[in-house]
Amino acid sequence: MEPDFVFTVANMVAVVGWIALLASPFIPRASDMIAAVAVPLLLSVAYTGLVLALWSGGQGGFDSLANVELLFETRELLLAGWLHFLAFDLFVGAWLVRTARAEGIGFILVVPCLVLTFLFGPAGFLLFSAVRAARLRSPAGQPA
Secondary structure, three states: OOHHHHHHHHHHHHHHHHHHHHOOOOOHHHHHHHHHHHHHHHHHHHHHHHHHHHHHHOOOOOOOHHHHHHHOOOHHHHHHHHHHHHHHHHHHHHHHHHHHHHHOOOHHHHHHHHHHHHHHOHHHHHHHHHHHHHHHHOHHHOOO
8 A cells, every 4th residue: 555545544534533522522422432442543553554564674763863764764664653643642632532521621621732732742732731730720620
């Protein structure tokens, strides 16, 4: 399968997961199943398949920035890295939604965190952590 095709399909599958997260106030169980389980697992299968098939033929490694750069010069391993981002960012987004639901954090406060997680991964997690911290510091645990 061509890497560009896998890239396109993986992006569309990930978007389905993000849409499920945005719909989570209306369909919480389906959202959890799609965004926290099904889509990350599907992306993880594709990632693992690429790594198992191509890792030994790749150059570079994780021991220096130069070697990481060299590793991702292989188009298929670059795709694997992208699948890694898609799977883990969505998994974190699903965790944010479930945690917010369990802790009574309003979904309106979670949406900016999801957007940041979708675009910049850890930045969304950082914002959500700040929202949680502010909520815990406010009187009676109410949103600040």
